[in-house]
Amino acid sequence: MNNDLIIQGLTKKFVTGTLPALSNINLTITEGQLTTLLGPSGCGKTTTLNCIAGLEQPDEGVIRIGDFYMTDTGRKLILPPEQRQIGMVFQSYALWPHMKVFDNVAFSLKLQKVSGSEIKKRVIDALELVDLGDLSGRYPFQLSGGQQQRVALARAVVTRPRLLLLDEPLSNLDAKIRETSRVWLRELQQRVGITTVYVTHDQSEAFAMSDKIAVMSKGNLLQYSPPEELYEHPATQFVAEFIGATSFLKGIVTSVEGNKVSVRLSNGDEMKISDHSERHWQMNNEVVVAIRSERVEVASDDKQGGNILHAGILSSTFLGSKWQHVVDTGSGSLKVETVDTVSEKRLSLFLPPDSILLFPAE
């Protein structure tokens, strides 16, 4: 049987008369996969997660796992959280301070009236799964942040839930542990094979962990794609901006041949772009050219197979492993990276066709 998580038409307004916190979100999350909700602060990620958990009541929408309907506003069905059989890890971990690690993990099993010996076995299994077998007798305040996060995870999976929800579980860890934790978390998720919804506003975390990423903004779902596709073909300028260091130049379409589009920038430079989107461009369309700084090369004028722009350096910053320069192309500023310092005041920039994306001007 198909046990995908299906979200249809999810809409939620907190205050009547204002913009909705969620408007018409549709998502299908394949069984066993990890989907990340990615977006800037306040875009509605937590609200979506809480609606799935039953902690928040949506105004409209259906949320189901296969045939197990958890929310169906059309029929006034909103299961309370305790009847949904899901696991959840909160941003603050939410370990109950008055219970030892063992009791925190055992809590759900006790409520389910599982026998004592079975509880013991399953709690120990769960703690071993997160490599914390020997800490079961401690209180939460006696654990480090990383350990707390793993206890929270053990507590979430000990009941073998149908669905795992994680709300920025790594955001309280410092940068070093965060990176090892995300590899570990992803491995564990794949090993257990549990359908997972993961919330973050860190795009590198989203790319590293997800089967699919849902980019949200102001309560809307902008794009729902696997990481590579999201990177190669962002659906809108907002998505392109959010997922990578990208510079934008304004221009006007001067010719269209199939997917080959020519754009004239404001200082008169022409750029040739092979556009992979489904959009149909026409002469004189006002457009935005998005350029990925990491794909731009500093080269000589005679390099073939791409566009050449000339630009003056405005500022240079040493980032440790590389230099980042802000340059003025005459049609707007661009960010460019080089490995070594640059002595020239002006640069010739080589922009390969795949470094350029085209969006309609907003």
Add this chain to the structure above:
Amino acid sequence: MTAAKPELKPGPISRLKFSWDRIVQWSLVLITVLLVVFPSWPIVYQSFLDSPLYEKARNFTLNNYTHILGDMHFWRILGYTLAFAFVTTVVAAIIGIILAVLINRTNIPMRGAYVNLVSIPYYVSPLVLAFAYMEMYGPQGFGTILVRMLGLPTWQLYTFGGIVVVAAMYYIPYTFLYASSSLALSDPQLESAARIGGATPFQTILYITIPLLRPAITYSVLLTLVSSLELLSIPLVLGNSVGIDTLSTYLYTLGVVGVSKDYGAIAVVSIFVIVMVTFLVYLQGRLTNLEKRFVTVGGKATRPKLLDLGPAKMLVSVFVGLYVILGIILPLACIMLESFVSFLSPFMNPLKVLTLNNYRDIFLTPAYRQSVVNSINISIFAAGIGILFMALVALTAYRSTFKGRNLVKYLALYPRAFPGIIIGIGFLWAFLLVPGIGSLRNTIVVMSIAFTMRYLPLGFSAISPAVLQISDELDRAARVAGATWLGTIRHIMLPILRPALLSGYILLAISFLKEYATALFLFSEGSRVMGTTMLELWRQGGAEPVAALSTIQMLITAVLILVSGRLLGVKLHE
């Protein structure tokens, strides 16, 4: 970019399991509504009737209103009450703030001991305080006579000034405690910044420390004002013999002592007081909100340096010591001593007239003994059930998806607008009106319910901050883990709230033990409490048994505070 709304295909309905959550929430809200409405409506009803509300022949009329509002006597009493409340509040606030700053922020000797000593009147019934002052500083008081014997000039306690002083003594701890905990919470870096900016320690206190206390001062000033407007005991005990009346003593005389009880007048005066206090309570809420900008969230890494008063510190400490000894310790010691002698007078060596007869009288007279037992039962059991109820109400208000939860907050705080004596009147009349429940009046059940209503705001506001401090992710995690709302409360919230529940319980137990005003109209044969018995004995002129009862009450309070503090680590104030 929003897609068209998809077709929602109907699927099999998941079964919604039965849960008690909603039923319990509804019951809690219903009980709260009843607690507030039950004693209010008979008063409103009676105010429009031309005869007592239990009589068959009763007609609607507006005469009660025109009668009272056209009565010069009423307006004179109102003026006197307002003047009394206002002056008391100002005196109590000024002394309270000075004491708080001196004791918490300067290096006067003995400051550690003063913290506790100054707070004592907070835990003593104003009735007991009034008796204690009467015995010590009244016209025939031990202290008064002693001073007169020395040939020094004495004072008149039974005057406006005398009553204000005693009432202020009772209310000083309010300002003192609120200001002290605000001082403890305020960020010491704010004071350090002023010092670095060039302010002397004294200027720092004047321009930074005290202005930062404004929210605490506003709050406690309005609390004192509201409370002193309805204060019955001190004006009654000290003003009765010289004909001084406030609204509360007026109500008391009209309803308890008076021969022909004018029900209509009682109702109208009650409504007048409720409206007046409601306005003040509303003002308190508004002002406290406005003052939020003053709240400082402090890292408390460094304790502030105490202001060095130099050579003056000894003198200041002596002044505070005199205040404590003359104002608090001597009157209370006097009433305790009196309870152990047959007659207290500076002309006699007290050791020669030592006796336990006063206590024997209390314990051998069934009615008196019962009032002690009742008070203890109410303060142990009713306060226990009460604090649990109030905690559940707070959890419904702040931690549920119940639709009317915002209303619950206001409802739970509203009884602040009801003076105790009026709550008693309301409950009494409700019992007269509803047939078949009259016999309950003879039990402490009614008393417990009325006390619970009176102190609902106290318990609710003792628990609420603790509830709000618990991250809501903790209860959400429990819900997701499979616990119902009730299960979450039982397994997560109540255990975490344990310290707040315990100190709330002790606070409520002490309040129930002290309470007399609510009981005055309401009590009958089987449901007397210590406060009502004390007033009864006082009217019969039995000073020594009153002293014995007062001593018993203070002793129980002291035991409650000490035991809970030592064994359970309860802190009643930060």
